[in-house]
Amino acid sequence: MIRALHRWPGLLALALITVLSLSGAALSVFPAAERLAAPRAEAGQTVAALATRIKAAYPGLEQIRRAPSGRITAYWFDQGAPGAAVIDPATGRGVASADPNPAERWLTNLHRSLFLGDGGRIAMAAGAAAMLVLALSGAALVARRAGGWRHWFARLRGPLSGRLHVEIARIAVIGLALSSATALWMTASTFDLLPDAGATPAFPADVSGETGVALNDLATLAVTPVAELRALSFPYPGDATDVFKLKTDRGTGYLDQGTGALLSWAAPTGWARVSETIYMLHTGQGAATLGLVLGLMALGVPLMGATGVLIWLAGRRARPRIRANQPAGRADTILLVGSEGGSTWGFAATLHAALTQAGQSVHAAPMSAFAPDRYARAERIIVLAATYGDGDAPASAKGFLDRLAARDRAPGAALAVLGFGDRSFPAFCGFAKAVAAAAEAKGWRALLPLDTVDRQSPQDFARWGRALGNALGIDLNLDHQPVPPATETLTLVSRRDYGAAMQAPTAILRFALPRARPWQRLTGVGFARFNAGDLIGILPEGSAVPRLYSLASARRDGFVEIVVKKQPGGLCSGQLTALERGDTVTAFLRRNPGFRPDRGRAPLILIGAGTGIGPLAGFVRGNARRRPIHLFFGMRHHDSDFLYGEEMPAWQDDGQLARLVTAASRGARRHYVQDALRTEASEVARLIRDGARVMVCGGREMAAGVSDAMAEILAPAGLTPAGLKAEGRYVEDVY
Amino acid sequence: MKTLLSTLALTTALTLPGLAMARPVTLTTTLNNYGGDGAYLALYVTDASGAYLGSLWMAGGKSKYYEHLTDWHRATGGDTAQINGISGASVGAGRTLEITLDLADALFDAGYSLHIDAAVEDMRDSPNEVAVPLTTDGAGKAVAGRRYVASFAYDM
Numbered sequence: 001m002i003r004a005l006h007r008w009p010g011l012l013a014l015a016l017i018t019v020l021s022l023s024g025a026a027l028s029v030f031p032a033a034e035r036l037a038a039p040r041a042e043a044g045q046t047v048a049a050l051a052t053r054i055k056a057a058y059p060g061l062e063q064i065r066r067a068p069s070g071r072i073t074a075y076w077f078d079q080g081a082p083g084a085a086v087i088d089p090a091t092g093r094g095v096a097s098a099d100p101n102p103a104e105r106w107l108t109n110l111h112r113s114l115f116l117g118d119g120g121r122i123a124m125a126a127g128a129a130a131m132l133v134l135a136l137s138g139a140a141l142v143a144r145r146a147g148g149w150r151h152w153f154a155r156l157r158g159p160l161s162g163r164l165h166v167e168i169a170r171i172a173v174i175g176l177a178l179s180s181a182t183a184l185w186m187t188a189s190t191f192d193l194l195p196d197a198g199a200t201p202a203f204p205a206d207v208s209g210e211t212g213v214a215l216n217d218l219a220t221l222a223v224t225p226v227a228e229l230r231a232l233s234f235p236y237p238g239d240a241t242d243v244f245k246l247k248t249d250r251g252t253g254y255l256d257q258g259t260g261a262l263l264s265w266a267a268p269t270g271w272a273r274v275s276e277t278i279y280m281l282h283t284g285q286g287a288a289t290l291g292l293v294l295g296l297m298a299l300g301v302p303l304m305g306a307t308g309v310l311i312w313l314a315g316r317r318a319r320p321r322i323r324a325n326q327p328a329g330r331a332d333t334i335l336l337v338g339s340e341g342g343s344t345w346g347f348a349a350t351l352h353a354a355l356t357q358a359g360q361s362v363h364a365a366p367m368s369a370f371a372p373d374r375y376a377r378a379e380r381i382i383v384l385a386a387t388y389g390d391g392d393a394p395a396s397a398k399g400f401l402d403r404l405a406a407r408d409r410a411p412g413a414a415l416a417v418l419g420f421g422d423r424s425f426p427a428f429c430g431f432a433k434a435v436a437a438a439a440e441a442k443g444w445r446a447l448l449p450l451d452t453v454d455r456q457s458p459q460d461f462a463r464w465g466r467a468l469g470n471a472l473g474i475d476l477n478l479d480h481q482p483v484p485p486a487t488e489t490l491t492l493v494s495r496r497d498y499g500a501a502m503q504a505p506t507a508i509l510r511f512a513l514p515r516a517r518p519w520q521r522l523t524g525v526g527f528a529r530f531n532a533g534d535l536i537g538i539l540p541e542g543s544a545v546p547r548l549y550s551l552a553s554a555r556r557d558g559f560v561e562i563v564v565k566k567q568p569g570g571l572c573s574g575q576l577t578a579l580e581r582g583d584t585v586t587a588f589l590r591r592n593p594g595f596r597p598d599r600g601r602a603p604l605i606l607i608g609a610g611t612g613i614g615p616l617a618g619f620v621r622g623n624a625r626r627r628p629i630h631l632f633f634g635m636r637h638h639d640s641d642f643l644y645g646e647e648m649p650a651w652q653d654d655g656q657l658a659r660l661v662t663a664a665s666r667g668a669r670r671h672y673v674q675d676a677l678r679t680e681a682s683e684v685a686r687l688i689r690d691g692a693r694v695m696v697c698g699g700r701e702m703a704a705g706v707s708d709a710m711a712e713i714l715a716p717a718g719l720t721p722a723g724l725k726a727e728g729r730y731v732e733d734v735y
Numbered sequence: 736m737k738t739l740l741s742t743l744a745l746t747t748a749l750t751l752p753g754l755a756m757a758r759p760v761t762l763t764t765t766l767n768n769y770g771g772d773g774a775y776l777a778l779y780v781t782d783a784s785g786a787y788l789g790s791l792w793m794a795g796g797k798s799k800y801y802e803h804l805t806d807w808h809r810a811t812g813g814d815t816a817q818i819n820g821i822s823g824a825s826v827g828a829g830r831t832l833e834i835t836l837d838l839a840d841a842l843f844d845a846g847y848s849l850h851i852d853a854a855v856e857d858m859r860d861s862p863n864e865v866a867v868p869l870t871t872d873g874a875g876k877a878v879a880g881r882r883y884v885a886s887f888a889y890d891m
Contacts (some may be wrong), residue, residue: 063860075859082882084859100771100857109772117824118796190797199797203809233805235864 002144003395006137007312011713015129015304020127021301023111024179028295030104031069032288037096038071040258041226048221051232053092054683055215058083066229068286073098091225094659121187128183131301135177136500138169144392155594155728165307168300182282189275196271200252201264209240210258218260224248248389286416307699322349322364323578330373331363334413336368338385338397338431344420347453347461348384350480352601354465358474367397370404372411380447381413382468383435386420391430410444416471418464419452422594423734428452440572447471479544487588488527488538490560492579501640501693503667504565505558507577508552508643511560511585526589530555533617533733535590536562540572548590548731552614558588563614563643595695596731601627602691603658605684608704609634609673610641612698617644619662619695628658630687634673634681634702636666673702674709681713689717703734757837760891762791764851764865765831771855773825774883775800776832777818780869783846787811788886790864791849792834793822803854806862828883844870853883 010017033699041050055061060077064087067073072087074094107521113120134280144148150169161176188194188536215221216689221232221244228248235242235257245256245265253265268276284291322345328334333355337348350362355362361377367383375381388394393401419432419438427453453460462478469476490511500505518529532555537546553561566577576585597604597619604627606616613633620629635641642662651657663676677684688694694710696703710721724730766774775795782789787810795801798815802808811817826832851865864880865887867873877886 078883080881082859082861098858103772105772105857189799192798198802200813202812232861491890 001115001337002137002140006141006539009130009133010308013127015125017131018302018305020111020124021298023107025298026283028291031284031291034071035069037087038069039095040070045089045226046222047224047229047232048215048218050089050226051221052215054087057092057552062234064232066314070282070680099352115709125184125187125498128180131180138366139173141298142166142170161307161310166309168304172300174298176296179282179294179298182278184276186282194271196275198272199266199269201266203242204254204263207241207243208256209573210251211240213257218255219486220246220255220262247326263528322352325511326361326363328363329376331361332377332379333360333362333662334375334378334381335362335364336381336383337364338372340386340388340690343456344384347480350478354476355660358476367400368509370400375413378413381411381415383417383431385417385429385435387429391427391434393431395473403433404442412446415439416448416468417450419450422455423450423732438542462545466564480697481544486526489584489585490514490587491584494579499641499644502636502731505577506565508561508563509576509579512614513559528609530589532622533615534592537588537590538572538576539586540575543571554618557621563611565611595731596691602693603628603630605630605687605694607632607696608675609698609702613643615697620651623656626655630659631657632661632673632676634663634665636664638664658721670704674705677709685713686719688714688719694724696732700734703732756839756840759835760838760889761833761835762889763831763833764887765885766828766883768829769883771828771858775804775825776853777804777856779807779850780842781848781850788816790821791836792831793818795813796822797824799801803860804852804889805860807852842869851880851884851887
């Protein structure tokens with residue numbers, strides 16, 4: 001609902017909002033420029049003194065105005081010819097033209113009415129309303145995505161366009177909401193929809209009839225500082241019934257031109273004051289710095305528009321059409337999809353096609369359309385559920401849990417739940433787990449236990465597919481490639497072998513950097529920009545399903561390096577560990593911004609085992625700033641498995657690696673990396689209390705063991721791994 | 736060209752005997768290129784003593800800006816009932832406003848004057864921009880305003 005409220009005003013009003021924001025940003029410069037250029041009045045100068053000075057210079061003086069910027073303008077007649085100038089209050093003489101700036105006038109008319117009069121004003125007000133809806137709905141979306149308002153500035157993950165969109169939005173949204181809300185108020189004021197007219201007292205009927213009071217004898221002018229002046233109008237020469245009209249921050253009044261007496265006065269109403277404040281907030285006139293800030297924020301709008309359209313297009317592309325979808329009442333398999341960005345629909349389409357090919361009759365629908373009463377012939381219900389933010393339901397699964405809870409018993413068809421998520425988030429597959437838990441509580445018969453797919457891993461999905469096929473007694477081969485990636489050919493330049501003695505051959509493979517085409521360099525796609533910790537997808541010969549490996553090098557290292565252990569019967573690892581110099585592989589890059597050292601100076605605690613050392617070694621190699629890094633490395637045997645053992649001493653001597661602690665699981669005594677952590681417990685706890693960041697890379701069991709050890713180590717300090725994860729200070733890359 | 740019957744509006748103000756006779760009069764106001772946004776113009780009539788009699792036309796639709804037409808505002812207290820049905824859009828720089836209305840014969844050669852107040856956003860307020868006596872001899876003779884009006888003439 002909120003997403004729709006964000007998407008449609010955004011797409012429909014994009015052009016209008018872009019014109020509004022660009023012209024608004026350009027206009028924001030003028031009040032600041034005017035403020036800098038306007039000659040200052042000396043402190044404490046009174047209106048009487050200023051008026052006397054100007055009157056001496058221009059005897060035909062008719063009116064003095066002071067803009068909120070402090071700029072003073074005088075209007076006079078000299079022998080029938082009208083004159084006007086910006087006045088230097090120190091001399092009372094004109095120093096610059098009072099004519100409106102044509103560029104500012106042009107921009108103003110574009111900004112408020114597209115040069116189309118009242119119709120244009122209404123169109124621009126509609127644009128401002130769309131902007132306000134976008135700002136509010138966008139703020140709600142950011143909060144939901146981050147897992148709550150408290151996490152407003154939480155670290156972002158995901159594709160660049162999405163991150164850029166939110167990065168800009170969470171800074172600019174306050175300014176955009178302010179600018180659009182004040183714009184709507186000003187439009188209402190312009191169209192007389194608000195009772196905010198300035199209070200002008202009735203023109204005085206009784207005047208002294210005399211003329212010629214000296215300006216210094218006008219008591220009101222003598223006590224009004226120039227800083228409060230807005231306008232002072234002089235009586236017509238020769239008209240004894242006319243009066244001085246004074247307008248200040250405090251109100252409007254008339255002064256007798258014979259006696260100097262204050263004849264009447266009216267203070268502005270509350271409405272008028274609110275409107276004045278809103279005018280100031282919107283235009284920056286009288287608040288030039290705020291105006292510049294708002295203008296800068298407005299510049300984010302075209303960027304957010306462009307990235308927003310990209311997000312929308314990507315979402316559309318990622319949601320494939322489901323072919324030959326069966327009606328709910330006739331299907332034996334119901335496929336319910338809970339997807340936020342649309343990628344889970346891609347997996348659903350693959351599953352739908354595979355099941356259909358295996359002779360099943362399949363109905364796919366969003367989880368939010370859950371209606372078991374309609375599933376007359378269903379034998380099984382398969383739920384594919386992503387998670388949004390901190391374990392919330394994704395967009396297409398809203399209301400599912402409520403509907404399930406409202407039923408008095410579970411549907412008869414057996415249930416399988418597959419969760420999609422990112423293991424580096426604390427609430428990994430949180431929503432899928434909630435669905436599985438709710439189903440179990442209802443006594444819903446399970447077809448398969450809950451399973452998960454980490455970061456759209458095709459392997460995870462294929463593995464689950466085989467389990468599903470076993471349960472159904474069919475041969476189910478799920479080959480899903482989310483977005484066909486642009487691959488490159490990498491050539492092996494060197495390899496170092498380990499682990500032969502342990503019957504676990506492991507190799508550090510180094511490939512030459514593929515040549516980046518100019519457009520790749522420009523946009524930073526593919527191997528034109530990568531860091532240690534990013535992922536490389538290798539397409540083994542004879543399979544369309546890529547295998548992901550963590551990169552142990554960054555682009556600036558000048559090579560692509562990975563650490564691969566030969567898995568028994570593993571297709572890809574077998575091919576990789578058999579590579580000779582000059583052999584090639586087909587690969588693509590997938591960014592992994594969640595697993596990267598932050599830019600801070602606080603110590604880093606890197607924990608890895610086996611091939612998990614790869615990205616950690618890459619971080620150490622790239623540690624040019626000599627940030628204190630404490631590396632805990634678990635291996636089987638020091639003699640055969642010490643990956644990067646040759647480089648470690650040099651890194652320590654250089655200060656790139658502050659401390660190295662190793663643990664060997666085979667040898668004199670079994671010692672795992674979590675044991676090494678426990679041995680160093682007090683030091684680890686001290687580092688984390690002082691702000692250290694923890695990065696863990698390796699197998700799932702190792703990561704669980706490390707997490708348990710850390711929980712013990714941190715408990716005395718009142719900290720938990722989960723709490724650190726929520727702060728982004730404990731990240732994992734596990735496989 | 737704007738044609739209207741403003742006799743109604745005027746008769747509310749001019750309930751003098753002998754006003755039954757009226758003739759069509761065309762008021763032509765041409766603005767100079769003053770380099771600003773559209774001008775608000777108030778056209779109104781005063782009697783020999785300078786007292787406000789009634790309005791002929793208001794160019795400019797937003798009543799919140801009428802206070803800048805200083806003399807008209809002073810005379811009417813900003814009463815928009817004075818210009819009910821006889822108002823239109825503001826007039827751009829260099830453009831011409833032409834209105835035709837039925838004016839009572841009795842207004843001519845009897846000491847009445849036609850006034851125009853003008854105002855432009857972020858520029859000078861120009862009350863009494865134009866003030867011409869209404870006479871049969873003066874018809875067709877163009878006069879210039881003080882700041883914004885390049886020429887004004889009434890033709891019978």
